[in-house]
Amino acid sequence: MRNFALRLRLFLGVALLGFCLTGCSVAQPLTGVLEGDQHWRGRVLLRGDVVLAEGATLHIAPGTQVLFLPPVESEDLLTLHPYFPGSELIVHGRLVARGTPSNPIQFRAADPEAGPGSWGAINLRESPEALFSHCIFTQADSAIHSFGSRVRVEHSLFEHNLVALRFNTSEIVIEHNLIRENDAGIRFHLGAPLIVNNILRDNNKSFFLTSDPRDYHIRHNNILGSREYAVVLGEEVPDEVMMADNYWGTTDARSIEDGFFDGRRLNHLGQVRYQPLATQPFAEAGPAWSP
Template structure:
């Protein structure tokens, strides 16, 4: 459009007003809003400008909807959701994102078993009850932002998510995966999500890389047979950075940085993660293994943590070729936990190994012992004698490690010598148990001979 110059003679009263009015009339008109959309959509549709959802909308099977860059989608009420059975394309740009300006508690986008992948680029959601709910759907999200939602993204029934870029901030839960869903998540920021940045349960698979998890309640909360890789992420200032429960084997945690978390990694109840080449720095607890958890912890750095590695209730991980540097407590064991600690470098720790007041094989029960003892007491015959069922180990073995400047101190002690870097039965003699079915007995001792005479060359992250 060519706008011609207007020549205004100052001698004519009010002429400048007429000229301004003429100029405004020549400008292009604003794109009108699409108002009152509700009901079923069939065929092909394109939204742009401003769109008002006056009621629930169904994009039916075989239909398609494209939402153009810069579109503002408003909802009249929380129930004015968009259900998708066809194909949705949200095509915002960095300069002109698609904004879903919806009321608090909006029911969001509901993808119900669509056959084709759905694409959302540069979209913004805020204040939704559930911004996106994907059931058996394949979603590609690029640079999508979720703020202040109760639940940002829910995926279940073998849904597949590919999330690249974007941000989940100030939500109660960022991503919730269930029932064998899969998520590939790269370069995403998860910040200040109150309950969890990501929840996964029920056989889901994850590949999460190059993301930031900061200030969340739990960054990753994983329950029951979760597999995949957690690689090259930053976990900073979370209450629980990675919480794994009943995981089994199949999760690789590698090349991540954990700093300032209350618990960086909690491995609970038969979890067996592979934890390799990570850096745990200044956390309250770096790794806590509990209740029959094992796994492998190799080539990690534990530096400046209050507790580097806590093992409780028969947690027996393999701990090898790590560096434990300047931690208040490097390794803590309690309730008959016997980790395999070999070829690690320890130096500058306030306490290298500390045993809890329940760390005694003599006072610990085999699995199911309480149930068997009760059955024996209530049924015919004498109650079983558990101490005769298997040989009991009364020491935590940390031999074949390098102890840095403390090596000379250890060399000056005989087998019964009390080293200040170990807390065991020499420091507190008896198990403090209030369990009627526990036999009681002395706390274990720390066996540190033989030690290595030189540091392990390839210990720590590679």
């Protein structure tokens, strides 16, 4: 993917559109390739495949609204996995999105009435650093999708997405977030995730481990009200999955295990090992503000 930015630039016929070197609110939609130092504030409109090039850095100021417009056909060339239909921000460089409790950063569809899956993803592709703090993500296919990247996500809200956080082969820290009312909360394989002190509430599936989970640490989370399953294991998860020291909304073993799609249902899958379990919610879980 080293020549990705150049190839995409040729496809789209643009070199740079709407770049900001000193900080700006973007009235015209951005599309194509962004290079150098980028500083966003105010309302920023994205349309189609917007690429932050390798070596570039994007800083997003508190209170910024990053709004994803529906793409026109020539601006959405990348639609097959690991990319997504709809407008998306594809990040090869560094991204720092640091909001505040009073001025969170929003990533959402330009149409506030649009449903989940209305835009693609913030798609981290071997990003050396991505930080999201005090952010709100809504209406995405996969709000954050990461491959081969170093990522930290903290004190943020994910709601009404098809998938809130989706990743593989990444060093990722997910802590003190509220992940609610998504089809899937956290979906991953491989990688080395640290997932602690989050609230996952009212998702269809809170966790979906698709294959070969390893080097993971999932503790001190409140996992509540999962509509289908609290944990789903994919076809390539034959081993036990260790998820002790989480709070499941009850201490009743039968009720907790009914929320697992694992070896208790299909013999060739591993089983979720949840003991010892927390007997009451973790008071420190979730964001340190009220989104």
